[in-house]
Amino acid sequence: METAANFVKFEHQAVKATPDYRSVPFNLEAEQALLGAILVNNEACERISDFLKPEHFFEPVHARIFEAAFRLVRAGKLASPVTLKTFFDRDQALSEIGGPAYLARLAGSATTVINAQEYGRTIFDLAVRRRLIEIGTDIVGNAYDAPVDVAPRTLIEEAEQGLYALAETGRYGKGFRGFSEALTQAIDMAAAAYARDGGLSGVSCGLTDIDAKMGGLQRSDLIILAGRPAMGKTALATNIAYHVARNYRAEQSPDGSLKVQDGGLVAFFSLEMSAEQLATRILSEQAGISSERIRRGKITEDEFRRLSIVSQEMQSLPLYIDDTGGLTIAQLAARARRLKRQRGLGLIVVDYLQLLTGSAKRSSEGRVQEVSEITTGLKALAKELDVPVMALSQLSRQVEQRDDKRPQLADLRESGSIEQDADVVAFVFREEYYLQRKEPKPNTPEHFEWQDEMNRITGRAEVIIGKQRHGPTGTIQLHFDASLTRFQNLIAEDYLPERFE
Known part of the structure; x- marks a missing residue:
């Protein structure tokens, strides 16, 4: 009895010594x-x-x-x-x-x-x-x-x-990593490129010659796609985003995580166009119907049926569009992080860089400092999320003052930091756009020469790689269908059927 009483007394003391709650x-x-x-x-x-x-x-x-x-x-x-x-x-x-x-x-x-x-x-x-x-x-x-x-x-x-x-x-960050770990990742990347069709180490953009020149869109790269208005920057970015999303294929690993085999989930920050306009462009491209005719409702019953079929096929496309205007670089980064955490992420597209805003402090210091903060932030985001970031950029008007309108690195608008922070700088150029504005008077020798030149360059576009940290620079020829805003591989003359005049 005494032992039991002592135990009850000890238990009571222990309870008293323990706080009622934490x-x-x-x-x-x-x-x-x-x-x-x-x-x-x-x-x-x-x-x-x-x-x-x-x-x-x-x-x-x-x-x-x-x-x-x-x-x-x-x-x-x-x-x-x-x-x-x-x-x-x-x-x-x-x-x-x-x-x-x-x-x-x-x-x-x-x-x-x-x-x-x-x-x-x-x-x-x-x-x-x-x-x-x-x-x-x-x-x-x-x-x-x-x-x-x-x-x-x-x-x-x-x-x-x-x-x-x-x-x-x-x-907050990854901290230091041993060289052996980085070396292992480099070998894994080389092995994946060796095993993949086309030998690409990055994500295929769907255009053979660009993939060959760049090895695909490389993870953690900041890719600047620049050009003057009406050159087709948004069209090319949209084509690439659609191709990456359409080819998305992932398999579940034994540990339960998803391992991406091809393509990727795409985050498209459209600061200029609405999500509906962007979707109309993609729908136009895939259905082969002019987006202008789609907007005006000037389509036939068969074309409307084709639009319905194409739209149903694209319902599950892993392409996410954020058309919020006036985003800050901090807001964009936060939304990209959230999307990667919730669904995964394979490519970020920003259309376009000059419509982003920086912090209040940088804004007060001038536009050059603000753009510098934006490009630095985009590069840091590409490294943090380990995905390629493609940012579109306007070019300065000095391009229009030259006889040769092909853009150069010096034409990048507002800040040298764009060239400095970017891993790849590519320019979109269509000579057809400038030449058609120089049409001479009809039925003159000059007009005949102009017509011959127009026939030669109509439907052609150039993507000029002005900078690439891990590959060659140079010019890539593409076909551009203006009515469908669609870029395609250009078939070389050597591969065309023989023609008889």
């Missing part, structure tokens, strides 16, 4: 310090914008303050206690802790913007830990409460999915 990890001081730093110097937003979101804050009021401040900074406006006051005049939760005066206290107790990133990392890491606790709680709850007919494997897969998603959000 609170989730958070740090209100870090949240206050970061918000204060932002309100004092809006540049702090740029240091944490790529990883910190409102939902990472533990205190809901702090999350709303951060979101409102970030919205103002993103719009190029000042975020301060005075400008934020209008957002929180009727916020009951903020009123309970002092109202607008609380915003002033945050700014008044701020330390320095230098530590903003560290505060942001602390808040982010604690949010990840809270999410980990939630996942763990869900795992325990599901294991207890799941119906008997639910297989344990299903519960394990759900747990793995949640943990994988959490692990992806917490990546």
Whole structure:
């Protein structure tokens, strides 16, 4: 009896020694310090914008303050206690802790913007830990409460999915890697190129001569496709994106991951054209019907039936279009990361580079600095996600002043950083566009010469590789169908049937 009594007494003491509950990890001081730093110097937003979101804050009021401040900074406006006051005049939760005066206290107790990133990392890491606790709680709850007919494997897969998603959000960088690991990857790439049809180490773009010159679109490359308006930049980019998406083929590895065998999932950021216009172009190209006739409804019943068949075939195409205008480079990167995490990613297309915007700080320093930030960001994104990034770019008007209108690297508009950051710079050039604007008077010797020249170059386009880090430069001849905005391989004269005059 005495032993039993002592045991009960010990157990009671142990229970008393154990806290009634454990609170989730958070740090209100870090949240206050970061918000204060932002309100004092809006540049702090740029240091944490790529990883910190409102939902990472533990205190809901702090999350709303951060979101409102970030919205103002993103719009190029000042975020301060005075400008934020209008957002929180009727916020009951903020009123309970002092109202607008609380915003002033945050700014008044701020330390320095230098530590903003560290505060942001602390808040982010604690949010990840809270999410980990939630996942763990869900795992325990599901294991207890799941119906008997639910297989344990299903519960394990759900747990793995949640943990994988959490692990992806917490990546800051890869750090150092041994040379042996990099060497192994290089050999694997060479082996894949050897085994693949056509001997390509990258993703095929669907145009034989371009693939031969570049070895396909290489992972982690920034590819600049430049040209003057009406040269066909968007058409070529759309053709390539469609080909990559159409050829997408993946197999499941023994570890459950998907291994891409060919093609890839494509993210197309269309800052100039709407998603509907882009889809119409692709539909026109595949159905062989002019996009102008499709838009105007001037098609026959047979052509409409053909459009329906082609559209049904393209329903499952892994081509994702984001036609949001005025995207910042940070927003584009965030959306690309999310798509890769959720579905995978094989190619990013940006149409076009000059329509992207940089940070508020770079914008204030001038367009050249802003474009430099954009190209550096695109190159960093290509390396981070390990996919080719194809960005279209306008050329300066100095091309029009020359007799030979073929573009050069010096014609890249607004910043030398485009040439510097790019792994490949390719120019689209159609001499037909310029020559048809120089038509002489009819029935003159000049007109006959002009007509002969037009017959020679009609339907021809050039892709000029002006820079390539891992391959040769040179000019590639292509066929271009303007009515369908479609680029195709150009059949060499040697391979055409014999003609008899």
